[in-house]
Amino acid sequence: MRSFRIEAPEPVPVPVPVGTATDALVSALVTAGWMLAVAIPAYAVGRVVVVPATARVVRSRNPHNPTIVDATRTYVTVLVLVVAAMLGLVAGGYGRTLASSTVVIAAVTLAVGIAGQDLIGSLVSGLFLVADPEFNVGDWIEWPGGEGRVERVDFRSTRVGTVANAVVTVPNTVLTADAVVRPYARGHVRARETVPVAYGDDLAGATRELAVAVATVEGVADATAPRAWIETLGDDNVTLTVEYRIDDPTVSRVKHVRATVRDRAVDALQSIGATPGPPAGRELSGAVTTGDFE
Structure with a gap:
């Protein structure tokens, strides 16, 4: 029998238009x-016009709350950045893509929410x-967990x-979950x-001498006179409180005034013959008898 071999033709290269890559x-x-x-002009207008205007409105309604004014600047700046990015995407022709990606956006939002629940909790x-x-x-x-002066809310x-001249970063969730005491009133620290x-x-x-001595300490508020009283009756001593x-509380000022108050309290009590921090003691009474042992 005679065999036949069929050869495939050589592939003919398809010419790629030179302008296609350049056009892309x-x-x-x-x-x-x-x-x-x-995006850039939108962000610039937001930073120059929207953020300061919003901060002025918030400041006019909350003149004694710098925290909310500072936070307003931060939150509005982030919002302006997001809006500018969205406008840039729409201008670039991705508006329909964003509108048709509802399911994808929802899935991404869910994933981010689960992964960043701690961060979201701190934000809230x-x-x-x-x-x-x-x-x-x-x-x-x-x-x-401690005490100190609030410097910034992020x-x-x-x-x-803190009193130790350290800056502590406290998670917002801690301050909202635990009891926060504000021992101040109109710029004073109690x-x-x-x-x-x-x-x-x-x-x-x-008690009388203790109150008078503390009132002479520089930094102690004059508007409210110090008060002293008997706090507890212990086994070995009496506790006076x-x-x-403190006027205009700052970290260093509170620390200095407290140290000065302790020194003045000891000096004042010793000046009238009192004994601050007496040693513990016991008074024993009774009789000891002995007997004859054979």
């Missing part, structure tokens, strides 16, 4: 140009702190300056100092 590059550059031409907590009229930048606060956390004295001392004179307020 030009199209991409034009798209990017339109996106930037719209930060919004609650900003909206709280009793929580402002410059206020002195106490929470279970998206995720709040910066607090402070207390306790001093143990002996039972045999003149307690009435000691003096309460006072």
Whole structure:
């Protein structure tokens, strides 16, 4: 039998138009140009006009709440950035893509929500702190983890300056979940100092002298006179407490005034013959008998 072999023809190369790659590059550059031409001016107008105008409106309605004014600038700036990016995408011809990607956007939103639930919780907590009229930048606060002066409220956390001259970053969720004490009123910090004295001392004179001595400390508020009283009756001593307020509280000022109050309290009690911090002691009474042992 005679065999036949069929050979496939050589593939004929299809010529690629030279202008196709160039046209694609030009199209991409034009798209990017339109996106930037719209997004950059929109962001600039938002930063120069919208953000300051919104901050002025919020400041006029909340003149004594700098926290909400500062947070308004931050949140509105982020909003302006998002709006500018969306306008740039629409100008670049991606408007229909965004409109037809509802399912994709929903899935991405769900994934981001699950992955960043802690971050979202801190953000929501930060919004609650900003909206709280009793929580402002410059206020002195106490929470279970410490105390200090509020310096800034951010998206995720709040910066607090402590008595030890350190800056602590406290998550917003901690401040909204735990009890926060605000020992201040009209720019003052309320402070207390306790001093143990002996039972045999003149307690009435000691409380009176303690209040007078603390009132002379520089930095203690004159508007509210210090008060002293007997706090507890212990096994070995009597605890006296003096309460006072500190003017214009700052981290270093509060630390200095508290240290000065302790020194003045000890000196004042010793000047009237009292014994601050008496040592523990026990008085024994009775009789000892002995017997004859064989």
